[in-house]
Amino acid sequence: MSFEIQELPDVIRVIVLISFGTGSVLDKTFLKRRIDRYCAGYVCVEMDDINKALKEMNSEGLVINDDERIRLTEKGLNLGQEWRNLLLKREPILEVVAGLTDGSITGLVVILSAFLAGLATNMATFAAILSLSAVAITNFSSFLMGGKTEDIADLLTLKTLMDHSLSDIPDKIERDRSLKLVKQLFILLRKEINMSNLYAALICSTTTFLAGIIPVIAYLALPQPFDIILSLSIVCIIVGIFLVRYRSKRSKVHWRTTLMETVAIIVIAVIASLIIGGI
Numbered sequence: 001m002s003f004e005i006q007e008l009p010d011v012i013r014v015i016v017l018i019s020f021g022t023g024s025v026l027d028k029t030f031l032k033r034r035i036d037r038y039c040a041g042y043v044c045v046e047m048d049d050i051n052k053a054l055k056e057m058n059s060e061g062l063v064i065n066d067d068e069r070i071r072l073t074e075k076g077l078n079l080g081q082e083w084r085n086l087l088l089k090r091e092p093i094l095e096v097v098a099g100l101t102d103g104s105i106t107g108l109v110v111i112l113s114a115f116l117a118g119l120a121t122n123m124a125t126f127a128a129i130l131s132l133s134a135v136a137i138t139n140f141s142s143f144l145m146g147g148k149t150e151d152i153a154d155l156l157t158l159k160t161l162m163d164h165s166l167s168d169i170p171d172k173i174e175r176d177r178s179l180k181l182v183k184q185l186f187i188l189l190r191k192e193i194n195m196s197n198l199y200a201a202l203i204c205s206t207t208t209f210l211a212g213i214i215p216v217i218a219y220l221a222l223p224q225p226f227d228i229i230l231s232l233s234i235v236c237i238i239v240g241i242f243l244v245r246y247r248s249k250r251s252k253v254h255w256r257t258t259l260m261e262t263v264a265i266i267v268i269a270v271i272a273s274l275i276i277g278g279i
Helices: 008-019 028-039 047-059 074-088 094-117 121-166 172-221 226-251 255-278
Strands: 025-027 063-066 069-072
Touching (some): 008 028, 008 074, 025 028, 028 047, 047 063, 094 121, 094 172, 094 226, 094 255, 121 172
Antiparallel strands (some): 025 069, 063 069
């Protein structure tokens, strides 16, 4: 299946791919209702159109069509996941990376500040909760508003590209049906993307708070010198294992490169924070 959407069956195939979950089996009647939901009464997609798209997908090894029941092959599941990531922004890469980075930096600054200044437990607790809550709330609002604006802009760009490809269909009736179906598809996707942005904001803010509060709790709960040793070890584990491993795996960059970049960023940020705090 080519990336470019060139005709009506291509649009139907995208809807089929994003309609399936892992291991799910759908019947053609349910699939027809799902596509009618996308149509929203503005365009009519016949069962013959669906059968044509399914036949092409079956020949490409994307679906297994058993009478009235349909399920995706492993190839189809992978392609469907890619389409959901592209259209719905369901892959939590940036939010997890940002949450782990900001939480680790904030937690580390609080721990070092409390250690160097000799703050009492109640003062260190207050500073930790205040700092981490502020960073978590900031990340929540940034991902909610900034992500919504950016994702909708990306979605409109993708829709424009699809519309341009579909406008070359010589049959006027099929061209109009294709364009209307794409329009309704993106109207519904916009609603789902708004929900995805809310999830992304919650993931980022929660990750930020947890990544910072866990080492701080270890620092406050343990006696010296185990408090500073264990809390810094937890930060190293969060940065070295969770953050670096997740980022390198998702970005397809070697973990050594990711580790050096991450350590450099965190060291610079922590030193700058301590200098500003000392001033």
